[in-house]
Amino acid sequence: MSSNSAVLFNVAKCIGCGSCTVACKLWNDLEFGENNAHGFDAKLSADSWTVVQYHTIENNAGQNVFRFAKRQCMHCLEPSCASVCFANAITVDENGAVVYSPKKCVGCRYCLIACPFDVPKYEWNKVFPSVMKCQLCADKLAEGETPSCVSVCPTGALIFGDRDELLEKAHAIIATSAATENMEATHYVNEVYGEKQAGGTRWLYISDVPFAELGFPASVPKKSIPGIVHDYTKWKPGVFLGAAAAFSAIGLYTKRRLKIEEEKASENGGENNV
Amino acid sequence: MSKGNKKEKIDPKLTRRQFLGLTAAAGTMAALTGCDVVDKVGGNDNWLPTQYRNSGNYPVNAKGRIPIDPDNPSIMRIDEKCILCGQCIEVCQNTQTIHDFYKLPVLDTFMCVHCGQCSLWCPTGAIQEKSYIDEVNEAINDPEKIVVVTISPGVRVSIGEEFGLEAGTWAQEQMVSAIRQLGVDYVFNIDFTSDSTIMEEGSELVHRLTNDGVLPQFTSCCPGWVKFIEFYYPELIPNISSTKSPVAQMGPLVKTYWAKKKGIDPDKIVVVNVPPCLCKKFEAKRPEMNGAKRYWEENEGTDYGNMMDNDYVLSTRELAKMIKSAGIDFVNLPDGKFDSILSEGSGAAVIFANNGGVMEAAIRSAYFLVTGEDPPEDLYHLTPVRDDNLDGYAEASLEVPGFGTLNVAVCNGLHAARTLCEEIKQGKRANLHFLEVMTCPGGCIGGGGQARETVPPTDHVRKARIDSIYAADEAMEKANRVSYKNSEIAILYKEFLGEPLSEMSELLLHTKYIDRSKSVHPKDTSDYVDTYFSGLE
Numbered sequence: 010m011s012s013n014s015a016v017l018f019n020v021a022k023c024i025g026c027g028s029c030t031v032a033c034k035l036w037n038d039l040e041f042g043e044n045n046a047h048g049f050d051a052k053l054s055a056d057s058w059t060v061v062q063y064h065t066i067e068n069n070a071g072q073n074v075f076r077f078a079k080r081q082c083m084h085c086l087e088p089s090c091a092s093v094c095f096a097n098a099i100t101v102d103e104n105g106a107v108v109y110s111p112k113k114c115v116g117c118r119y120c121l122i123a124c125p126f127d128v129p130k131y132e133w134n135k136v137f138p139s140v141m142k143c144q145l146c147a148d149k150l151a152e153g154e155t156p157s158c159v160s161v162c163p164t165g166a167l168i169f170g171d172r173d174e175l176l177e178k179a180h181a182i183i184a185t186s187a188a189t190e191n192m193e194a195t196h197y198v199n200e201v202y203g204e205k206q207a208g209g210t211r212w213l214y215i216s217d218v219p220f221a222e223l224g225f226p227a228s229v230p231k232k233s234i235p236g237i238v239h240d241y242t243k244w245k246p247g248v249f250l251g252a253a254a255a256f257s258a259i260g261l262y263t264k265r266r267l268k269i270e271e272e273k274a275s276e277n278g279g280e281n282n283v
Numbered sequence: 284m285s286k287g288n289k290k291e292k293i294d295p296k297l298t299r300r301q302f303l304g305l306t307a308a309a310g311t312m313a314a315l316t317g318c319d320v321v322d323k324v325g326g327n328d329n330w331l332p333t334q335y336r337n338s339g340n341y342p343v344n345a346k347g348r349i350p351i352d353p354d355n356p357s358i359m360r361i362d363e364k365c366i367l368c369g370q371c372i373e374v375c376q377n378t379q380t381i382h383d384f385y386k387l388p389v390l391d392t393f394m395c396v397h398c399g400q401c402s403l404w405c406p407t408g409a410i411q412e413k414s415y416i417d418e419v420n421e422a423i424n425d426p427e428k429i430v431v432v433t434i435s436p437g438v439r440v441s442i443g444e445e446f447g448l449e450a451g452t453w454a455q456e457q458m459v460s461a462i463r464q465l466g467v468d469y470v471f472n473i474d475f476t477s478d479s480t481i482m483e484e485g486s487e488l489v490h491r492l493t494n495d496g497v498l499p500q501f502t503s504c505c506p507g508w509v510k511f512i513e514f515y516y517p518e519l520i521p522n523i524s525s526t527k528s529p530v531a532q533m534g535p536l537v538k539t540y541w542a543k544k545k546g547i548d549p550d551k552i553v554v555v556n557v558p559p560c561l562c563k564k565f566e567a568k569r570p571e572m573n574g575a576k577r578y579w580e581e582n583e584g585t586d587y588g589n590m591m592d593n594d595y596v597l598s599t600r601e602l603a604k605m606i607k608s609a610g611i612d613f614v615n616l617p618d619g620k621f622d623s624i625l626s627e628g629s630g631a632a633v634i635f636a637n638n639g640g641v642m643e644a645a646i647r648s649a650y651f652l653v654t655g656e657d658p659p660e661d662l663y664h665l666t667p668v669r670d671d672n673l674d675g676y677a678e679a680s681l682e683v684p685g686f687g688t689l690n691v692a693v694c695n696g697l698h699a700a701r702t703l704c705e706e707i708k709q710g711k712r713a714n715l716h717f718l719e720v721m722t723c724p725g726g727c728i729g730g731g732g733q734a735r736e737t738v739p740p741t742d743h744v745r746k747a748r749i750d751s752i753y754a755a756d757e758a759m760e761k762a763n764r765v766s767y768k769n770s771e772i773a774i775l776y777k778e779f780l781g782e783p784l785s786e787m788s789e790l791l792l793h794t795k796y797i798d799r800s801k802s803v804h805p806k807d808t809s810d811y812v813d814t815y816f817s818g819l820e
Contacts, residue, residue: 021388026350031365032335038326041363048353058325065391072801074390112322137314139324148329153338160335161367163347164387169340193804195388217388 014104014150015172016159017179018079020216020223021195022166025063025077029158029167033059033081036146036157053080055130055141059158066218069196076216078223079158079167082107082128082143083203084211089234090120090129098140105172105211106145114140125207125229145211172211176204179215186217208233332367345369349382349401352393356568357413357561357731358402364409370739371401371410378724379697384515386804394514394803396507396697398722399561399598399731404739412561412732415595416605422553422594423466430553432462433533435473436628437559437636437727438599440748444734445603446613451747453755459619461606472621473558474628476529476536477635477644479775480504481766483792484526484641485648486783488717492686497521499692499707499715502641503794504528506566507722511697513799516704522718525793529635530556530563531572533625534592535791538575540779541625549575550587555595557602559636559730562722567593574791581790598732627771630756630764637749638695638726639668639677642719646681646691648766653686663764664757668693673725673742675699693719695726702811709812725749 027047034041040056047061059081068074088107091099098113099120120129120140132138146156154160155169168175183197195217202214206229214220221227230237297305321327334343349371351360375382381394402410422428443454462470488500503509503524512519526532533556538549556563566572572592579585597605606613631647634640643665650658667679668691676699678692692715694700700720706712723729728748729740736744762768780787 024350024387024389025393026348027362028347028367031348031362031367032331034362035367036329036331037324038328038330045353045362068388068390072391074388075393076388109324110322111324141324144324148323154336155340157331157335160331160337160343161347163369163372164383 012104013172014106014145015170015175015211015213016156017168017170017175017213017215019166019168019182020076020078020214020218021197022164023061023077023079024164024166025061025075026163027061028161028163029079030057030059030061032157032161033057033143036149037144047077053128053130053142055132058082058141058143062224064223066222068218069192076218076223078225080224081158081212082145083126083207084143084145085207085233086209086211087207087233087235089123089125089207089238092235092238093119093123095119102147102151104145104147104150106147106150108144108147109140109142111139123234125234126226172213175213176201179204179213182215205231208236334369335367345373348372349375349395350393351410352395355393355395355397355413357397357564358395358399358410359413360410362409364407366407366409368406370404370406374400374404374739377698379722380701380808381511381697384701384806384808386806390802390804392799392802396510396514396722397562397565397731398507398697400723400740402561402731403733403735406738408735412598412601413564414601415564415597416601419553419555419595419597419605422555427551428553429468429547429551430466430555431469431471431537432467432555432557433471433473433530433537433625434458434462435530435556435558435560435636435727436477436633436752437730437733437748438557438602440636440728440751441559441599441733441736442603443613444736444744445600445607448614449747450736450744451749451751453751454613456618456620457613457616458602459621460616461611461613461619462602463619464611464616465605465609467555469622470619470626471533471537472626472628473529473533473556474632474635475625475769475771476532477632478627478629478766478769478772479532479536479792480526480529480635480641481631481644481648482772482776482783483788484524485645485652485766487524487526488645488649489652490784492716499712499718500524502645502717502719504635504641505562505721505727506531506560507562508697508700508720509796510562510565510799511700511722512704513797514803515701515800515805516708517798517800519704519707520796520798522707523796525789525795527572527792527794528563528566529632530558530560530596531566531592531794532792534567534572534594535574535578536625536775538590538592539578539791540775544624549579550590553594554592555597556593557597557599559599559727559733560723561598561731563593563732564596564598567591567596571794574794578790599730599734600732603734624771624774627769629766629769630759631766632769633759634752634756636727636752638670638721639665639693639719640726640752642668642691642693642717644766645717645719646689647764649689650683651765651767654684658765663761664753668719669753670695670725673745675724676703689716690714691717691719693721695721695729696724697722701808705809705811709809711812728752 030046046057049063051060051062062078064076065073066076084107096113096115098110102108129140129142159167159169179201186197197215197217202220203210203212346369422430439455440451442458443452459470501523534554537554542549575592576587576590631644647658647662668677670677675696676694681689683689725745729745
């Protein structure tokens with residue numbers, strides 16, 4: 010499988026069956042809990058790495074219709090969770106999956122704050138807690154298989170493949186729908202969510218209703234979060250070295266002046282003492 | 284023993300106290316440093332059904348599961364039990380042509396006709412009926428309420444299976460006794476309203492035949508089939524008989540005719556239906572199913588608020604569960620009898636449980652309605668409409684004196700029904716007069732609420748139930764095998780309804796249907812014609 014793996018989720022093809030949420034829990038051996046991981050109030054949690062959120066949205070024809078948004082870790086190309094992790098517990102593996110190593114984790118939870126999509130969850134009720142989030146079934150990918158959720162989708166709403174090819178496909182679907190004059194056909198929003206968000210993610214979405222109404226954060230910057238931080242932090246070495254140099258110079262200068270003054274004083278010492 | 288020897292003996296290199304201390308310390312250190320933690324989150328089971336363990340994007344045939352509305356009144360699913368085996372899709376898509384027979388994106392509904400076949404196919408019991416046992420128990424324990432349980436024909440040949448009896452064993456008498464032991468006040472027989480259905484639906488057929496009405500007339504006993512038409516073939520809604528299903532007729536009769544005779548406040552009556560069906564749970568909640576409320580409002584000026592005709596619907600499985608919870612020894616119960624005035628049933632009513640039974644029952648009475656004579660011998664076992672091979676379809680042509688040839692057809696399973704609808708739409712069934720459709724394979728005896736005798740259901744079990752039902756009809760006196768000779772029905776019409784299709788009948792025993800085509804973009808299935816039936820015969 011390509012190292013540039015990605016998944017395309019077509020909102021217009023999802024029927025809300027929740028197979029993906031069950032597959033995720035089966036494969037990752039997560040607790041089912043009292044509430045289903047699909048429904049109107051489904052939320053990501055330590056035990057639900059993926060959820061299907063139900064929404065009632067007015068469509069193009071003015072009819073209130075069901076739309077279902079599958080949510081999980083977006084697997085950013087440049088993940089901010091990994092960049093803030095000083096213990097190197099979150100890394101990007103050879104297939105592009107953003108994976109987490111509980112052995113290295115020190116439990117600082119910086120990643121929870123750093124994620125622009127509010128994805129990682131913490132096992133608050135455990136004695137030795139971990140950060141919980143979708144691993145893109147990295148172990149399945151390593152064996153050449155598709156992620157669990159994709160493998161069980163009965164309608165083809167989820168497609169796994171190479172990110173560039175999927176982007177091409179997504180844009181082709183949008184272009185075809187824009188060109189059709191049949192008002193009853195599905196008309197997609199002219200955006201692939203995840204193409205640019207946070208500098209690009211491995212989960213890509215196309216939809217016939219606005220993403221904001223599906224609960225996707227519109228405020229996520231188009232640039233990668235580590236990239237934005239880098240704009241500032243790149244000056245850090247210069248500032249530190251410059252400051253060090255400046256203070257060294259000042260120190261040397263002061264020291265030298267003191268020495269000269271001391272020498273002058275000792276030269277004139279005899280006279281003063283007389 | 285000298286002191287020195289003893290000292291040597293109790294001087295091991297490591298004392299027990301030290302050993303325990305070291306073990307505790309090592310354990311604590313291991314836990315703190317994470318020695319016991321595998322370097323991955325989640326559990327270590329890593330299991331998915333084998334069909335999902337292919338490399339790459341190879342297609343998988345049995346895949347995923349059907350969507351279920353959280354508000355579905357008939358079925359629910361426990362996610363923890365779901366193994367994504369794909370069996371629900373198999374039956375929903377291939378037997379019933381519901382799943383994947385609509386275009387995406389979805390509109391304002393989770394497509395479902397509430398047949399409940401998925402709950403019979405689900406190997407782990409993840410898909411179950413939505414249970415109303417608690418509500419019914421509450422009503423039974425409420426001294427203010429009068430609980431009336433009404434039983435459909437199909438239940439009595441399946442409920443015994445829950446108690447170890449052979450498939451199809453007739454258990455009507457034990458069933459009635461068991462229900463009485465649960466503390467229920469009255470037990471009525473839906474066979475009674477099956478006979479009133481025949482009186483209404485048969486009269487309606489005669490009316491359509493003699494007044495150039497819309498033909499073919501479709502039976503309306505099966506709420507799944509009705510919802511199927513409302514979704515997929517709204518243009519055929521005028522073909523559906525306006526007669527309510529037998530279950531839907533019982534509630535309003537209990538809360539008007541019976542309540543008045545007994546002098547009971549209808550608001551205190553709780554009608555609990557026990558059909559072999561899960562769709563009846565949906566049907567009971569249809570907003571137009573409040574004939575009794577409208578009757579009291581129009582005729583007596585009493586407002587009963589949101590009173591519905593039928594309060595709760597329990598499946599065969601739920602009734603069995605209640606009997607088991609009460610610790611009743613079902614098999615050895617004495618014979619119980621239904622309560623009178625809403626329980627007498629003809630043999631024609633009993634066979635409602637089989638696909639083809641409604642047709643046969645209707646023809647026996649229609650013959651009488653058209654000719655004024657008792658039907659000839661062969662109409663008492665109308666084999667051409669008995670779907671003996673369980674292939675989903677049967678048809679017959681009958682000579683009726685004074686009318687001519689009557690062409691009838693029966694089918695079960697919505698795949699066959701869809702094919703017929705397409706043929707009717709394309710004008711290929713112009714000579715057909717009457718069509719009976721049952722959503723569940725085999726008819727009500729194979730209903731979604733029946734005992735899970737085999738998983739998935741097999742024709743062997745269906746056949747056993749069908750034979751048991753026909754045997755019960757055959758065992759009756761000939762005079763008791765036609766609806767129009769039902770004496771309690773005669774009293775009902777004489778004292779209360781007047782005659783079939785009267786104004787009172789229209790109010791209580793007839794209904795109207797809703798065009799639901801706005802909720803679904805159907806896929807084009809016009810090419811179904813020629814493909815399904817060519818495989819038969």
